[in-house]
Each structure stands twice: as structure tokens, then as C-alpha cells.
Amino acid sequence: MFKKQTLIAWLTLVAISVMPFTALAQTQIKLHSNKYSIQDDIKLGRQAAQEAENQFPLLRDENVRSYVENVGRRLVTGIPSQFQHPEFQYYFKVVNARDINAFALPGGPMYVNRGMIEAARSEGEMAGVMAHEISHVALRHGTAQASKAQKYSILGGIAGIAGTILGGPGVGQLAQAPFAVYLLKFSREYETEADILGAQIMARAGYDPRDLANMFQTIERQGGGGGGGFLSDHPSPSDRYARINREAQYLRVENSAGRDSREFAQVQQRLRGYGAAPTMAEIQRSGQRYPVGEQTGNIPNNPPTGRVSYPSNRYQSVSIFNGGVNVSVPNNWRQVNEGNSVWFVPEGAYGQYNGQAVYTHGASFGVAQTNSRNLQGATQELINSFAQGNSNLRTSGGYSRSSMSGRTALVSTLTNINEATGRPEVIRLITTQLRNGQVFYMVAVAPQNERGFETAFDQILRSVRIND
Ligand SMILES: [Zn+2]
16 A cells, blocks of 8 residues: 655655765865965966967957857856865967867966867867866866976976077977976876866856767767877777766756857857868977067078177167066167067077077077076076977086176076087076076077177176066
């Protein structure tokens, strides 16, 4: 005989036994230990974003950008509260590149390739890739990994910027840095975490988390994308597909009403109206740099000849780093902004070799973040990082003391073989510390047997005014 109480009792029993199981089944993710501060994430991400935007052409289509931004904002609201760092500023830009990929930088900058938007079969698939990338940021994987690696993974990235000032093919691998560091190196564990948290974020933001899994099939059907970023080679796409779908069983999609696919279809149609986008590899080979600022010379495609005029003894005062530094340089030298460093060079002294900017004569300025807080240690880190990309680079002698802008500076002398000309060259590195603990440096380069530049370098060094 049917008894009401029995049914209720049975239902309660089911609820008790099933609910805690469901709650437990959603994978709990924890933050890894991290010796960097939230502010470090933001700062590193900003520097990397600047470098990324110097190297990769952004798609200049406000419709597409704002659409992607809206999807991104929606996903950010789905980040579980324990991983929401209010200081982070998430923003989303579209790179005009064909590869099916996306990457995010510490602190929130994210770059979505046009090819990824074109390949996705739905807004959900596109959102899946973005949710995965947002998860790397929210879990602070970039700096967590650098904490583990202890040494130069992050620094190497920044050194990549610094490294380009010395030019040379060896720097090639780091030329995309610092964001390359984040693209290439996440462990299997971090990738799995980003997939799982990505699925959770999707559900909380109103997307079906299985669309993240589906995107792997879409990519495979289209013959893969580009390396790095979202498309890490580990775990395998089929493992990731299975793992995400397993997680999805325990996730409830919240507020899913209202996502319509028309906007996504319109955006795809708009993108198809443009010609084929170049691949990331083509963009890097072409050596194009974006954008080129005012009074900035483009770096010519041919190698530098190394035949240059002597420095004029008339000087002009120039403000660099948004007014943070003033310096006087010979008025027959030209300013070239490259990544985060600024070069002043005579005509004939700069160009490209193997797709990398190379300089034979001139002075450059840059800022680097180091682990070491004392000047000598910081300088050594900087030299080590330069040497990573320049196998012919040698220190010659120790440090000598000097001053720059009224503060203590160290002068280090290095020798190198110029990649483009094959001539031996002398590099002087002058380092000092900024109030915020970063290292500000000047690099002066000239061939070993040319003496005429010493006076100019001394005068430039004496003219430096740091306003921090
Ligand atoms: Zn990833």
C-alpha cells in the first residue's frame, strides 16, 4: 500500500545521499604557492602585453572587439570568488592571425586570435577557449610557475625584451617574450586545472561547459592550430575532452537563457569578409612591428651595414618612457623603439638579421625586473639573461663604479661578435636602481676597433635624468 510518509522519507534519503556526492564531485582547485605579489602579476602582464602588441597586429574592428569583450566580461563574472583578484583588469583584444589560438597574460590581458573565432562552431566553443585562458590568469599560473622555477622563467621573459637590444639570432626564441614564457611552458597539471576551472566558469557564466571540450574536436577537425597558448600539447586533446566532459556532469549551467547565436554568426560573417589573416609564424618572419610611435624609425628589413657617420657633437634632448627619463643624444642619431627598450642609433647601424633587430653602434635604455634587490646581483642577473640569447657574449673584467642621474651605477664591460657583421664589438652596460626596485640600464655598443663613440657615450650617460 502506498504511504505518503514513506515516499517523503525515501526522497529525503535520496537527497541526503546524492547531494553531498554531487557537491563533492565538482573538482576543488587550489591556488599554488606563489612568491610573487598580485602587483607583480599585474606589472609583468602589462609589460608582456606591450611587447605582444608591438609584435602582433591587432584586428581593428570595433564590432568584433566589443563582441569578444562582452563574452569575456560575462566569463569573468563566472570566476569563483576565491579566485577573483579585484586588482586584476581583464581585457580582451583580437589578434589578426590565422592560428586557432588565444593567450592570456598575468593580471588579465587576453589576446584571442581571429582564426580561433572563425574556427569555433558556436559562441560557446569560443567562450570555452577564453574560459580556459581566464583560468590560467585567475589561478596565477604564470607567476606560480616562475616561483617553482626560481630562476629566470619570468626574468628570462623580460630578458627577452632586454635581449633583443643586443640582437642576434640566438635571441630569436625569446623574441616573442615575455609572453612566450606563458605560452609555452605550463605543466600538464596547470593545463588540466585551467580546463576544469574553465568548465566551472563557463557553467557559472551561462555556457554549456561541454563546449570547451567540443572545441578540441573542432580544432582537430580543422587540422590543429598553432603551438602554445590554448593548444598545449599536453594533456592530449582526447584526454582533455574526456576530463572536461566528466567535470561537466557535475556542473549546473546558470542563467543560460538569453545567449543567442545570431551575434556570433554575424561576427563570423564579418571576419570572412576580410582576406585571409597571416599566421603567427608569418607575422614573426616578416618582422613587422606594431605600432610605431612618433619620431620613431622603422627597423629596415636588411641587415645593418655598420658603416656609419661619427656622432655629431650637437646634441638634442629627448624624453623617453613617458617622461620618466630625459637624455641628450647626438642630433644625427635616430630613435628606434623596440619592445620595451629605446635605441638611439646612427643611420646604417641598425637593421634585421634572421628576423631579429640587430644594432652595430648606438645606445639603448631599458628597465628590467630582477629577483635580486642589490645592484650588483641585479646587474649579474641582467647579464646572465643577455647571455642566454647571445652565445658569443662574454664579460670582460669586473664591475666599476660610476653614477647615473646622481645615483650609484655599475659599469660592466662585455664583448660580443656582432651577428650581422661578424665583427667583434664592445658593449658597456650601465645599471642603476629605480625607486621601485627595478633596474634601469643603458647599453652602449660599438665595434671593438672604433674609438670615436666613447666620448658620445660618456656625454649621453652624463645627460641621463631619471624622474621617478
Ligand atoms: Zn592552457
